[in-house]
Amino acid sequence: MSGALVLKALLWKELQVLLRNRTAVALGLALIVVVLAAAALGRQRSERIAIEREGAERTDQQVWLGQGERNPHAAGHFSRYAFKSFPFLSGFDPGVADFAGLAVWMEAHVQSPAVFRRAEDNGDGLRMGSVTPAWILQVIAPLFIFVALHATVAGEREDGTLRQLSATGVRGISVICGKLAASGIALGSVLVPAVLAAVLIAAPQEAGAVPDPWLRTTVLVAAYTAYFIVIALVAIGISSLFRQRRSALLALVAFWVVGTVLAPRLGADVAVRLFPEPTAEAFRKGLAEAGDPNWNDPEFLKQEKARVLARYGVDRVEALPFNYAGLQLQRSEERASPRFQAFYGGLNRRQDRQERVLRLVSLASPALALSHLSAGLSATDRLHHRTFVDAAEAHRRRIMKQLNTDIRDNAGAAGYDYIADASLWRTVESFRHASPAFTPLARHYLPSVAVLLSYLAAGFCFALWAFSRAVDRSARA
Amino acid sequence: MSTAAVKLETKTFLLALPGLLVLLVLTALIGYGLFTGDEARRAVTADLTNFESTIHSEFKQWRDDLEKTETSGAVASPYVARAMNIRLPATLRPGVLADFAIGAGDMHPTTADISPWNNPVNLFSHYQVQNPTLLAIGRFDLTFIVVALVPLLMIAVSFDIPGQDRARGTLRLVAAQSPGLTGFIWTRLVVRNLAIWLLVIGVAACAVLANAHGTPWPDRLVRFLAWAAVALLYGAFWFGLIALAVAFLKRSEIVAAALIALWSALVLAVPALTDAVGDAAYPPPSRLAYLSEMREAQSEANREVDRLTRGFLLDHPELTASEEATPKFDRSAYLANQEVDRRTGPIQAAFARSRADRRRVMALAQYLSPAVTAWEALNALAGADLERYMRFQDRARQSLRELSAFVGPAVVSGQRVSVADVDAFDAWSFPETPLTRVLSGRAFPLLYLLVAAVALIAFARRRLRASLELLL
Numbered sequence: 001m002s003g004a005l006v007l008k009a010l011l012w013k014e015l016q017v018l019l020r021n022r023t024a025v026a027l028g029l030a031l032i033v034v035v036l037a038a039a040a041l042g043r044q045r046s047e048r049i050a051i052e053r054e055g056a057e058r059t060d061q062q063v064w065l066g067q068g069e070r071n072p073h074a075a076g077h078f079s080r081y082a083f084k085s086f087p088f089l090s091g092f093d094p095g096v097a098d099f100a101g102l103a104v105w106m107e108a109h110v111q112s113p114a115v116f117r118r119a120e121d122n123g124d125g126l127r128m129g130s131v132t133p134a135w136i137l138q139v140i141a142p143l144f145i146f147v148a149l150h151a152t153v154a155g156e157r158e159d160g161t162l163r164q165l166s167a168t169g170v171r172g173i174s175v176i177c178g179k180l181a182a183s184g185i186a187l188g189s190v191l192v193p194a195v196l197a198a199v200l201i202a203a204p205q206e207a208g209a210v211p212d213p214w215l216r217t218t219v220l221v222a223a224y225t226a227y228f229i230v231i232a233l234v235a236i237g238i239s240s241l242f243r244q245r246r247s248a249l250l251a252l253v254a255f256w257v258v259g260t261v262l263a264p265r266l267g268a269d270v271a272v273r274l275f276p277e278p279t280a281e282a283f284r285k286g287l288a289e290a291g292d293p294n295w296n297d298p299e300f301l302k303q304e305k306a307r308v309l310a311r312y313g314v315d316r317v318e319a320l321p322f323n324y325a326g327l328q329l330q331r332s333e334e335r336a337s338p339r340f341q342a343f344y345g346g347l348n349r350r351q352d353r354q355e356r357v358l359r360l361v362s363l364a365s366p367a368l369a370l371s372h373l374s375a376g377l378s379a380t381d382r383l384h385h386r387t388f389v390d391a392a393e394a395h396r397r398r399i400m401k402q403l404n405t406d407i408r409d410n411a412g413a414a415g416y417d418y419i420a421d422a423s424l425w426r427t428v429e430s431f432r433h434a435s436p437a438f439t440p441l442a443r444h445y446l447p448s449v450a451v452l453l454s455y456l457a458a459g460f461c462f463a464l465w466a467f468s469r470a471v472d473r474s475a476r477a
Numbered sequence: 478m479s480t481a482a483v484k485l486e487t488k489t490f491l492l493a494l495p496g497l498l499v500l501l502v503l504t505a506l507i508g509y510g511l512f513t514g515d516e517a518r519r520a521v522t523a524d525l526t527n528f529e530s531t532i533h534s535e536f537k538q539w540r541d542d543l544e545k546t547e548t549s550g551a552v553a554s555p556y557v558a559r560a561m562n563i564r565l566p567a568t569l570r571p572g573v574l575a576d577f578a579i580g581a582g583d584m585h586p587t588t589a590d591i592s593p594w595n596n597p598v599n600l601f602s603h604y605q606v607q608n609p610t611l612l613a614i615g616r617f618d619l620t621f622i623v624v625a626l627v628p629l630l631m632i633a634v635s636f637d638i639p640g641q642d643r644a645r646g647t648l649r650l651v652a653a654q655s656p657g658l659t660g661f662i663w664t665r666l667v668v669r670n671l672a673i674w675l676l677v678i679g680v681a682a683c684a685v686l687a688n689a690h691g692t693p694w695p696d697r698l699v700r701f702l703a704w705a706a707v708a709l710l711y712g713a714f715w716f717g718l719i720a721l722a723v724a725f726l727k728r729s730e731i732v733a734a735a736l737i738a739l740w741s742a743l744v745l746a747v748p749a750l751t752d753a754v755g756d757a758a759y760p761p762p763s764r765l766a767y768l769s770e771m772r773e774a775q776s777e778a779n780r781e782v783d784r785l786t787r788g789f790l791l792d793h794p795e796l797t798a799s800e801e802a803t804p805k806f807d808r809s810a811y812l813a814n815q816e817v818d819r820r821t822g823p824i825q826a827a828f829a830r831s832r833a834d835r836r837r838v839m840a841l842a843q844y845l846s847p848a849v850t851a852w853e854a855l856n857a858l859a860g861a862d863l864e865r866y867m868r869f870q871d872r873a874r875q876s877l878r879e880l881s882a883f884v885g886p887a888v889v890s891g892q893r894v895s896v897a898d899v900d901a902f903d904a905w906s907f908p909e910t911p912l913t914r915v916l917s918g919r920a921f922p923l924l925y926l927l928v929a930a931v932a933l934i935a936f937a938r939r940r941l942r943a944s945l946e947l948l949l
Contacts, residue, residue, distance in 0.1 A: 023734070041753060048760070056765035063772045068780045078775065083765065096609035099584075103768060113606055116768065119613075120584055121761035121828070122752060126852050127615035128625065129745050131753040143741060147734060246637060246730035253737050257629055265621065268614040269513055279524035280588060280604040281531070287603065351608040358610070382610050 006170050010178025011185075014152070018186040024148035028190040031136070031144050035194040038131045039201035042091030046202070049090075049118075053083050056103070061430055069419045072403040073329060076108035079399065082392035082431040084114070087210050087379035089220070091202030093134035095380025098122070104389060106396035106431070108403075109332065110291050111340040113283075114389055128261070133198035134374050137191070137224055138367050139260045142231045145187055146252040149235035152179055153467060154248035157474055166471040176236065176463050183232045188225075195224045210379050210435045219438070220377040226452050227370045233459030240466035259365040267361030267368065271354035278347070290339040295332065304331060318413065325415055326408025333400050340393070348386065355382070359447045369451035376445050379435040383444055391433045399428050479657075482664035490634070490665075491672055499634055503676055506626065510619040511684045514576035517616075519690070521575075521587060525568045528588045532566040539563065544896050560884040560894045561807040565591040567876055567905045569869040572860010573700045576688045577681070578620040580861025583612060587866075589873035591905065593884050596814040597874045598771040598821055619681065620855045623708050624848050625744050627677060628715045632736045634669040635719045638662060640729030659941040666720055674712045678705050703912060704858045710926050711851040717933025724940035744848040751842035751849065759834035762827040774820040778813035786812065789889045811888045815881065825874070832867065843922040847929070850922040857915050865910070872907055879903070 018024065060081050067078060082104040090097055101114025129135050156162040165175065199217055210216060235252060242248040278286065295301075308327065309315060317324040355372075362368035375381035403424075411418035490496035543558035567589040575582075586601040615621070639662050642648040648658075685701045686694060719736060726732045786808060843850040856862040883902055887894045916923070 038753075041757065044757070052763040052765050056763070056769050059769035060772065063769070063776050067776045070779065074779075078772075078779070081768065081772075096613050099609035099612040101605055102765065113603065115602075115605055116764040117584070117605055117609075118764070121764070121831070122756065126621070126624065126744070126748050126848065127613075129749040131749050135749075139745070140741070143737075151730075244730075246640065246728070246733055249730050249733050250633065250636070253733070254633070261625065264614045265617045266509075268611040269509075269617040272608075272611060272616075273513070273516070276520070277607050279520060279527075280586065280606070281524045281528045283606050284603045347606065351610075354608050355610055382608065385609065 006174050007178050007181070010170070010175060011182050014179050014182030015186060017152075018148060018182060021148060024144070027144045027147060028187070031141060032190055032194050034131075034140075035133050035136050035198050036201060038136055039091065039133045039198040042094070042132055042202040045094075046086055046088075046091040049086050053085065053102075056081070056083055057430065064428070065422055065425050067425065069421045071416055071418060072406050072420045072424060073108065073325075073416070075420070075425065076329075076400055076403045079105065079107045079396075080428070080431065081105055082388070082395060082433070084385070084388045085433060085435075087384070087435050088203045088213060089199065089210075089216065089378035090380050092132070092199050092220075093374045093378040093380055094130075094132055095375030095378055096382055096385065097380045100382065100385040104392035104396075106392060106399055108329075108400055109336065110287070111336075111344065111393050111396065113287075114385070114392075133195075133202060134371070134378070137195060137198070138227075138371055138374070141191060141194075141228065142256055142260065142367070143253075144190075145183075145228065145231045146235050146249070146256060148187065149183055149232060150239055150249040150252050151245045152183070152236055153240040153470055154242045154245050155239075157243045157470060158245055162470065162474045166475055172468045172471060173464060176460075176467055179236055180229075180232060180463070183236070184229070187228060187232065191228050192221070192225060195221055211437045212439070216377045216379070216438050220374065223370060223373050223377070223449075223452065226456055227366060230366050230452065230455040230459050233456070233463045237459065237463040237466040240463065240470040260367045263361050263365040264358075264368050264371075267358050267365075270361075271357035274357060275350050275353045277350065286343055290343040291336050301328075304328075322408045323411035323413075323415065323418070326404050326406070326411055329407065330401060330404035333397065333404065337397065351382065359451075362448060362451050366452060366455045369448040369455075372448040373445055373452070376441070376448075377438065379438075383441060384435050387436050388433055392431060395429075395431045402428060479660050479664050482661050483668055486665050486668040490669060496634070496669075496672075499630060500672065500676055503627075503630060503673060504680060506622055507619060507677060507680045510617055510622045511576055511681070511688065513616065514579060514618045515684075515688045515690075517579050517582065517618075518571045518575040518688075521571050521582065522690075525570065525587060529566045529568055532564050532590065536564055540896065540899065543893065543899065546893065547896055555804050558893060559804070559807055560887040560892075561593045561811060563592065563880065563884060563894075563899070565876070565880065565905055567591050567869075567873040567907075569866065569907060572865070572909075573692055573696050574685075574704060574859040575861065576684060577618065577704065578856050578859035578861035579616040579618045580620065580856040580859065581863040581866050582861050583607065583616055585863070585866040586870070589870075589877075591873065591876050591880050593811055593814065593881050593888065595877060596771065596817040596821075597825060597877065598767060598817060600873060600877055601870065619684075620852065620859065620861075623677065623711070623855065624851050627673065627712065628740055628744070630673055631670050631712070631715050631719055632733070632740065634673065635666055635723065636733040636736060637729040638665045638669075638723055640723075640727065640732060643727060659938070662723070662941055663720075663938065666716070666723065670712070670716050670719070674709060677708065677712075681705070681708075700858055700912060703916060704855060707851065707854045707858065707923065710923065710930060711847055713930040714847045714926055714933065717930045717937060720937035721933050721940070724937045743846045747842060747846035748849050748852075751839060751845075755835040755838040758838065759831050761831045761835075762824055767821060767824045767828075770821050770824055771817050774816040775813045778816040779809060786889060789815075789885070807888050808891070811881070811885065815885070818878065818881075829871075836864075840922070844925055847926050850919070850926050854919050854923060857919065858912075860909070868910075869907060876905055 060083075064078075064080050067075060084100075084102050086097060098119040099117055102116040102118065104114050105112045129139060151158075153162065156165065199220065203213075234255065238251050238255065239248045242251060305317065305324075308320070308324070309317070312320055314320055358368060358372070362372065372381070376383065406420060406424055407418060410420070491500070539558060539562055546558055569587040571582075572578075586604040588604070589600050590602075591600075639648050682701065682705075685697050689697055718739060722732045722735050722739075726735060789812065839849065839853070843853065853862065857864070880902075883898070884894060886892075
């Protein structure tokens with residue numbers, strides 16, 4: 001019997017078995033409905049957030065322009081806010097969007113952290129899951145696959161049909177491919193459309209853009225497809241290890257619990273213990289120290305003044321051709337910038353190390369690897385949040401430079417009594433930020449891609465080995 | 478219960494490799510969860526102590542300066558001992574059983590700088606610095622273990638009773654030899670699940686004594702007894718559910734699948750759906766709109782400081798404005814914050830209403846999922862529930878208003894406050910909810926859980942007492 005005919009026969013038989021599993025069929029249909037409903041909810045939420053943000057941006061600009069006449073430095077302390085946009089796939093996978101701040105105050109002298117986390121207004125939930133397409137596909141879909149496939153080999157061993165199959169002389173790899181292909185067709189006809197439909201429904205037409213939506217969407221669908229194949233291979237492999245359906249199901253559920261419930265939480269906890277975060281008080285103190293290098297350093301102020309006076313050949317600041325206070329204010333910003341960079345750099349490095357722990361833990365949990373990749377492709381992970389925060393800081397420095405330069409050039413002898421008006425406020429541009437392209441950031445996601453690909457390769461080898469072992473044992477029994 | 482069945486279970490499960498493995502893993506997980514909770518509690522306590530000592534030391538310096546200006550009689554600089562510079566620390570100490578649950582503690586502030594320079598919008602600052610990736614995943618504490626993991630272990634040790642014996646054909650032998658098959662099955666279920674819960678309560682009880690760290694242990698013991706009662710009630714519910722599945726379904730595989738599906742529904746799906754429904758039906762007001770309102774109020778107040786000063790003095794006819802004792806900037810900052818408080822009051826109230834509405838949705842969810850009931854009750858008993866953190870924020874805002882009302886006349890009229898008045902001013906206090914109120918507030922859901930557990934157990938026992946043919 002030719003290999004192709006064998007494969008076709010196996011495929012057809014496996015498909016029939018799968019389709020006769022009414023529980024699995026019902027679960028599959030329920031999964032599609034739930035994923036699509038979650039996508040619709042996600043889109044509605046994204047649109048609501050976008051409207052809120054646009055309103056806040058408009059108000060911020062109106063308030064800024066309408067602040068009346070005042071000293072530019074006072075305006076710098078009032079300043080403006082930078083608001084984060086929610087990328088178009090945030091309805092599919094909100095990532096950490098609810099747990100990272102929405103806005104940054106671009107105030108003089110201080111690089112403020114992002115504030116207003118949406119999760120603080122949510123309920124007091126278990127934080128075990130959320131009704132988003134990404135969570136359902138990462139956590140619930142594997143359970144569906146395990147229920148559908150737990151008996152694929154164990155059932156045959158229990159019923160005694162595996163011996164008959166092995167007696168026909170068919171090769172183990174052909175059987176694996178047949179089972180995998182059948183699972184792929186049956187489950188893929190449920191899951192892949194669910195992923196595609198979820199992505200399309202959850203993406204609102206007018207939302208924060210990314211420059212490469214098609215690349216991100218394609219890689220996202222590929223990542224989820226690879227994940228489902230990994231899960232199917234694990235199901236077939238574990239099913240091959242056991243003689244009874246119930247033992248196979250128990251083992252698969254244990255794998256699912258460890259991979260989706262236990263490992264992520266334990267991993268997050270270990271990460272915090274190994275690399276603890278600063279307390280609120282420590283953060284405040286560190287930020288205050290970073291932000292105040294100038295005014296508490298009389299020696300520096302004296303030297304700076306002497307240098308400037310010498311440069312312009314005068315003996316007092318009133319004789320300078322510009323307002324010295326404006327220059328001082330700008331120098332203080334420039335002196336503080338590297339200190340803020342070092343302070344936040346230390347915090348970011350610590351958080352990077354925490355996430356490296358999670359990457360290690362993802363070796364035991366393909367779901368964790370996929371969640372990292374999925375949030376990255378949806379532009380809703382911490383890395384993309386950081387690009388927003390960094391862009392806000394760059395804009396803050398531009399605003400302060402504009403205001404300080406205006407004081408330096410126009411305040412003259414008026415000093416802090418100098419006032420400016422809306423003609424200056426209008427020159428300050430509003431903050432604009434779009435998520436960066438994925439390609440320059442891709443190297444950050446290579447470990448997760450490597451984990452998924454390793455699971456694919458290892459999963460196939462494991463399924464093949466386990467099935468061969470099962471055939472061997474059933475032949476000897 | 479049959480003594481022989483107990484001995485059999487002890488020998489074949491509790492002292493055998495699978496049983497020992499389950500109990501060992503559980504002990505390790507509980508120990509780690511308690512260790513994590515204790516570490517988090519100590520970190521918070523150290524942080525609060527630092528915060529309080531920094532502010533107290535600055536306040537002492539300020540008070541000393543104020544005393545000097547009063548006793549010396551000389552005209553002091555307007556920048557010395559300004560009323561606007563009074564600062565008081567508001568802190569939320571960890572709950573009595575804080576090592577049992579981190580709960581809402583990783584997301585919400587536990588300190589506030591009560592100072593007239595602050596307004597209700599920016600009162601809580603610089604606490605939103607945690608890694609959002611880890612926040613999204615959640616923490617591993619004892620409450621999570623009890624609510625999410627222990628039911629899974631109960632399912633794992635119970636699902637094949639008596640399916641395994643039925644499949645091997647030994648159930649008929651037992652039925653032939655034993656006076657009551659029901660008692661045999663029941664004993665095995667009870668022994669295995671009781672072992673799990675005795676371990677949970679036992680290790681937790683040891684932690685009550687070992688992790689006291691200065692908290693009076695009678696307080697901890699009383700709270701712990703309530704905590705243990707709720708945990709056992711939750712365990713009883715799952716025991717009833719497992720017993721019912723074992724009694725009605727013959728094949729172990731079907732029992733396992735059904736119980737896992739129920740666990741997924743009750744622990745994962747229902748809480749997630751409830752959150753989604755609550756969010757869709759009662760979305761919280763926009764934080765960005767709250768921010769916008771604050772900014773508009775500040776901007777308007779800055780432009781209209783003279784008008785606001787006149788308005789304030791009209792309300793306080795005993796005062797007259799002076800420029801001598803306080804800088805003018807203090808007055809404009811104070812009045813701006815008063816405007817912010819006035820204008821953002823309705824939004825604050827809207828947040829509170831939305832929270833109350835969402836709580837009603839969650840309250841209903843408790844009747845759909847015992848995991849929600851247990852989670853809420855266990856967190857509340859540990860002092861880690863969201864309501865406690867919200868009460869702290871409300872109390873801190875109230876304290877800020879009280880301090881603002883205290884210093885306002887002095888700031889706007891350009892005077893100083895007196896040492897006597899400052900000493901008479903009430904410092905921060907945060908009354909904890911008594912244990913009886915914590916429990917009475919959850920009486921109906923807990924009663925419902927009790928009734929559900931009893932009903933499930935009763936049905937299961939009745940089914941197990943059914944005719945032998947049905948069991949075999």
